[in-house]
Amino acid sequence: MKHSVNRPPTPDAADDRGKEPTLQEIINIKLIESGEKERLMELLRERLMECGWKDEMKALCRAYIKKKGRNNVTVDDLVHLITPKGRASIPDSVKAELLQRIRSFLVSATL
Amino acid sequence: MSSKISGQVSPQPCPHILDFRSRNGSKPFRALQDCIRVKAPGGRAAIRREPSEVPRCGTCEESSRPRLYACVACAAVFCHAPPLHSHASSHALSIPGHEIAVDVDRAELFCCACRDQVYDRDFDAAVVLAQTITATATTSTSGSTGMQCNIAGSQPENLRKRRRVDYRPWAPDSREHAIIGNHSMPLNDTTNASSISSTELPWGLRGLNNLGNTCFMNSVLQALLHTPPLRNYFLSDRHNRYYCQQKNGALNGTKNSRLCLACDMDAMFSAVFSGDRTPYSPAKFLYSWWQHAANLASYEQQDAHEFFISMLDGIHEKVEKDKRKSQSPGSGDCCIAHRVFSGILRSDVMCMACGFTSTTYDPCVDISLDLEPNQGGSGKSSSTKSHNSCNVEADFVGSSQNCGISTLKGCLERFTRAEKLGSDQKFFCQKCQVRQESLKQMSIRKLPLVSCFHIKRFEHSSIRKMPRKVDRYLQFPFSLDMAPYLSSSILRSRFGNRIFPFDADEQDASNDLSSEFELFAVVTHSGRLDAGHYVTYLRLSNQWYKCDDAWITRVNENIVRAAQGYMMFYVQKMLYYKASEKQAASGYDVQR
Numbered sequence: 250m251k252h253s254v255n256r257p258p259t260p261d262a263a264d265d266r267g268k269e270p271t272l273q274e275i276i277n278i279k280l281i282e283s284g285e286k287e288r289l290m291e292l293l294r295e296r297l298m299e300c301g302w303k304d305e306m307k308a309l310c311r312a313y314i315k316k317k318g319r320n321n322v323t324v325d326d327l328v329h330l331i332t333p334k335g336r337a338s339i340p341d342s343v344k345a346e347l348l349q350r351i352r353s354f355l356v357s358a359t360l
Numbered sequence: 361m362s363s364k365i366s367g368q369v370s371p372q373p374c375p376h377i378l379d380f381r382s383r384n385g386s387k388p389f390r391a392l393q394d395c396i397r398v399k400a401p402g403g404r405a406a407i408r409r410e411p412s413e414v415p416r417c418g419t420c421e422e423s424s425r426p427r428l429y430a431c432v433a434c435a436a437v438f439c440h441a442p443p444l445h446s447h448a449s450s451h452a453l454s455i456p457g458h459e460i461a462v463d464v465d466r467a468e469l470f471c472c473a474c475r476d477q478v479y480d481r482d483f484d485a486a487v488v489l490a491q492t493i494t495a496t497a498t499t500s501t502s503g504s505t506g507m508q509c510n511i512a513g514s515q516p517e518n519l520r521k522r523r524r525v526d527y528r529p530w531a532p533d534s535r536e537h538a539i540i541g542n543h544s545m546p547l548n549d550t551t552n553a554s555s556i557s558s559t560e561l562p563w564g565l566r567g568l569n570n571l572g573n574t575c576f577m578n579s580v581l582q583a584l585l586h587t588p589p590l591r592n593y594f595l596s597d598r599h600n601r602y603y604c605q606q607k608n609g610a611l612n613g614t615k616n617s618r619l620c621l622a623c624d625m626d627a628m629f630s631a632v633f634s635g636d637r638t639p640y641s642p643a644k645f646l647y648s649w650w651q652h653a654a655n656l657a658s659y660e661q662q663d664a665h666e667f668f669i670s671m672l673d674g675i676h677e678k679v680e681k682d683k684r685k686s687q688s689p690g691s692g693d694c695c696i697a698h699r700v701f702s703g704i705l706r707s708d709v710m711c712m713a714c715g716f717t718s719t720t721y722d723p724c725v726d727i728s729l730d731l732e733p734n735q736g737g738s739g740k741s742s743s744t745k746s747h748n749s750c751n752v753e754a755d756f757v758g759s760s761q762n763c764g765i766s767t768l769k770g771c772l773e774r775f776t777r778a779e780k781l782g783s784d785q786k787f788f789c790q791k792c793q794v795r796q797e798s799l800k801q802m803s804i805r806k807l808p809l810v811s812c813f814h815i816k817r818f819e820h821s822s823i824r825k826m827p828r829k830v831d832r833y834l835q836f837p838f839s840l841d842m843a844p845y846l847s848s849s850i851l852r853s854r855f856g857n858r859i860f861p862f863d864a865d866e867q868d869a870s871n872d873l874s875s876e877f878e879l880f881a882v883v884t885h886s887g888r889l890d891a892g893h894y895v896t897y898l899r900l901s902n903q904w905y906k907c908d909d910a911w912i913t914r915v916n917e918n919i920v921r922a923a924q925g926y927m928m929f930y931v932q933k934m935l936y937y938k939a940s941e942k943q944a945a946s947g948y949d950v951q952r
Contacts (some may be wrong), residue, residue, distance in 0.1 A: 304773065324470070348508045
């Protein structure tokens with residue numbers, strides 16, 4: 250276990266295979282490396298908590314668990330349950346704000 | 361299927377993790393410990409071999425998956441994206457012994473074979489430790505503790521000394537029987553035989569006459585008259601008004617006879633529980649209260665909550681002069697009002713720059729809760745940055761936004777939520793020695809015997825001269841478990857889904873069982889701010905009664921559920937005796 254931990258990180262698979270990284274990949278890596286992704290995640294968490302989205306999802310999960318029984322539910326079940334509803338109920342304002350932030354980041358990153 | 365570890369229910373481990381633990385010695389997750397990365401103080405924990413590592417699935421090379429798991433056995437990272445595919449599960453199934461993985465972004469263990477989260481105490485302890493270290497917690501002001509794994513040390517005194525005594529049923533022996541018989545009056549009514557037996561109303565239900573816009577007082581009095589510990593206290597003669605007044609020389613008719621709200625309460629209890637059903641006029645009580653709260657003495661409608669606080673204060677004030685004020689605040693040893701209603705709130709303020717946490721404990725006799733302003737907006741009435749931005753955007757929220765009903769539990773969740781004190785509310789950090797943006801979180805350190813929840817329906821705004829009333833409906837449960845709002849639960853949840861290695865003492869074991877409450881009274885308000893009416897609903901033997909000044913009627917529980925709650929009174933389901941040196945631990949003090 251110790252050895253595998255100290256092993257250098259998996260080499261960039263794209264270089265290895267000679268495959269071109271997708272645009273999404275590039276953006277993602279840039280976001281992570283600059284720390285912007287983390288900031289965006291925190292912002293998203295804050296917004297979703299404020300507008301009660303998190304509470305709604307929590308309530309959905311609780312209701313489901315109550316119905317099925319605590320020992321008959323897995324994390325995957327819950328993720329499967331709330332993903333469609335969760336995605337649909339994100340306020341437009343939150344989407345707009347985050348898209349705006351990402352756009353600004355991209356603009357500043359290419360400069 | 362689950363076991364209790366120091367009071368907290370923890371899920372039964374799956375066979376794979378048990379197997380993993382047994383095969384990998386005493387510290388199977390030791391190597392992972394070095395990979396725990398916590399960014400901001402008190403922030404989330406992630407697993408990275410190097411701080412700058414970008415985790416990527418070994419099979420599909422995707423790094424933008426929402427769930428990436430690192431196999432604990434071989435450190436290979438895979439994605440888990442059901443129902444499309446799960447490269448993590450494929451890996452687990454292909455190599456035995458590689459079932460356990462860790463979520464790289466959440467530092468939570470996962471069994472890829474069972475496809476469910478699993479827990480390990482040592483691992484969780486290591487994560488919590490890492491998060492706590494970055495928070496650089498140290499002890500802070502006013503005898504309180506910082507955010508630590510093991511929050512022992514300087515707890516409020518009264519809690520450390522408290523021990524719980526198991527319930528032992530008591531029945532009077534022949535001597536005690538005689539004493540009881542000689543010193544009490546049977547409730548079997550002999551005066552108004554006709555009006556009693558015909559009605560089905562239980563004991564102690566008696567209308568209160570409105571003495572001129574006094575429904576604010578009547579409503580609260582009705583609730584207090586049926587607050588079990590308070591009722592028991594007065595009905596078992598723990599405050600004898602004759603003895604008290606004699607002590608104060610009131611019976612001599614001296615002009616400076618000290619007013620005693622407790623005596624007036626005692627008189628009211630006697631009158632209300634006498635069996636007489638004709639409406640009672642609490643004139644003496646009103647007069648005494650006017651003398652105590654001179655600024656509120658008028659024939660105008662007052663606020664019921666304000667009256668409640670003022671009344672408790674009045675009972676406390678009187679007693680304080682008798683005994684020396686040596687008891688710690690929040691212990692409830694000072695007077696019956698505090699014994700029944702006093703709890704302790706804990707407030708944690710964490711500096712977001714350095715992580716230093718300041719913890720304070722404050723006693724409280726009730727909890728005032730904000731209603732959410734409009735659908736889509738939430739938060740406390742204090743003007744936080746986020747509150748403002750959400751309010752504006754509430755107008756733009758699409759129809760997809762679910763406008764749920766406000767619930768009492770929702771209000772409590774918001775009350776105990778971590779709140780960012782933004783740039784306009786910077787808190788002075790002792791460590792940084794400057795004002796910094798901080799994170800504030802409230803929780804309940806000690807529950808009172810009776811919890812009174814006050815809903816802030818009267819908005820005082822600086823813009824308008826007149827406060828506004830919020831009529832928004834609030835759903836409240838008949839049974840309420842306060843466990844999630846206790847400090848122990850709130851602190852635990854700060855670290856995510858962890859088996860928290862709390863000390864059993866810290867847990868304050870009595871909190872486990874006594875966090876369940878039952879609703880017994882609801883004070884409702886209808887109408888406008890300046891022209892409104894208070895009505896109380898009482899629950900006796902699981903029947904609901906509407907107390908509208910002098911009129912008492914039995915009502916269906918659905919009427920109560922639909923009412924506009926302003927103050928809700930919950931009593932602990934199980935009452936415990938506090939260990940005491942006296943022979944008679946709690947009940948009757950037979951000796952006089």
